[in-house]
Amino acid sequence: MGMIHRFARRYFAAEMKRLGLPATAFPLIWWLLRRDDISQDELSGDFLVDKGTTARKVAKLEEAGLVERSVDQEDRRIKRVRVTDKARQLVPDIRAVMREWNEKLLDGFSEEEKEQALALLERMAENARAHWEDVVEPRSRKRR
Amino acid sequence: MGMIHRFARRYFAAEMKRLGLPATAFPLIWWLLRRDDISQDELSGDFLVDKGTTARKVAKLEEAGLVERSVDQEDRRIKRVRVTDKARQLVPDIRAVMREWNEKLLDGFSEEEKEQALALLERMAENARAHWEDVVEPRSRKRR
DNA sequence: GTATACTGGTTGCGATTACAACGATTTGTG
DNA sequence: CACAAATCGTTGTAATCGCAACCAGTATAC
Known part of the structure; x- marks a missing residue:
């Protein structure tokens, strides 16, 4: 990662x-x-x-x-x-940058694998968000 | 990510x-x-x-x-x-830290999903390695 | 209404990192 | 052998980020 x-x-x-x-x-x-x-x-x-x-x-x-x-x-x-x-x-340029990035990172991935990767990463990100406060302040947690 | x-x-x-x-x-x-x-x-x-x-x-x-x-x-x-x-x-402590990290990040994942996530991430990391030089120096590439 | 607590944003500071320049050592070329 | 190029590690520098302190504005308690 x-x-x-x-x-x-x-x-x-x-x-x-x-x-x-x-x-x-x-x-x-x-x-x-x-x-x-x-x-x-x-x-x-x-x-x-x-x-x-x-x-x-x-x-x-x-x-x-x-x-x-x-x-x-x-x-x-x-x-x-x-x-x-x-x-x-600049939207077209920015879109192009993102597209090229995806091509580099997901080189050799099937469409199904790309979707899987995205779905799994989103769930990890959700977990990160859910456990964020645990890491930052074990007690007196704050809201965000 | x-x-x-x-x-x-x-x-x-x-x-x-x-x-x-x-x-x-x-x-x-x-x-x-x-x-x-x-x-x-x-x-x-x-x-x-x-x-x-x-x-x-x-x-x-x-x-x-x-x-x-x-x-x-x-x-x-x-x-x-x-x-x-x-x-x-310190190995036991370090193992425990890694285990807890995996539990937090992969909370709610089935065993199969954990394996999928790991495999897909490893392939992305390989792609990152393969395209690394492209990003750093488009021409005169160096070896590592 | 006034004092207090809280919230959104800014800024100073320390820690971390990439890049580049450098020294020491090794390898390659004539 | 002699000299140039490459390699491994270190260090200076600038940019970036998280944390904490702070200020202005808002909400809450009494």
Whole structure:
């Protein structure tokens, strides 16, 4: 799993650099393109990533002109993130990067095996989410 | 995959800390316990990790008294890494950590599904290894 | 209404990692 | 042999991430 993850990081970083985008923001922009107008806290929860990391990543995307942030009117603590037209124009490129990644990683897999792999990984991810608090804080758990 | 990997890192880091061992060295010590007397360069290759990272991790394990390093007599550039008795005494603890990890991650999986997941992940890891150089250096590839 | 607790976001800090440059050693070529 | 190229390990540097402390804004308790 570690090897695959490092492979993914290097691949996506190289492709993002090629597109002139922040190196580590691929998963985030991929997610934002379908879950628009989401709060940073929700993003942290979706990825199980520290909220500070999310804040910095979103800030970089904003610098790159890919997203805009606006304060939620009903709860002014919340900042909502929306993708810009510039980001939407990159959808074909981003799709291509994801397609090539899948081809590399799933090289030699039958369609059935691809589906199996995806289903099993999703269940592992669910387990990770379910046991997350156990790892982070054995007692006084917090909600997310 | 990213979520699962972060989950793994946090889980193993917490358990290693509990055992009084270097936080990020679980995969390495796990590997060393069955591939003893291996060079640092081979370790880097097995994990697809930068050799500098390997050097620092092994150095920490040495500080903790879990491994010893000796210069290969036939090729004095090479340092071979061997686990100490102290490390071998920790095998039951380390096994327990790995067992608990598998239970958490594979919660609700049937035996058949566990085997499927392992087989599919191993094939993905092979693909990662096979395509590694493509990502790192599209042209002038190096051997590892 | 006021004090207190909680929530979302930002920032400082330490730890980790990849990349690159380097030294020591070995191998290859003439 | 002599010199160039390659290999293994170490170290400097920059980027990234998790944790914790903090601030502004909101909800809860009294």
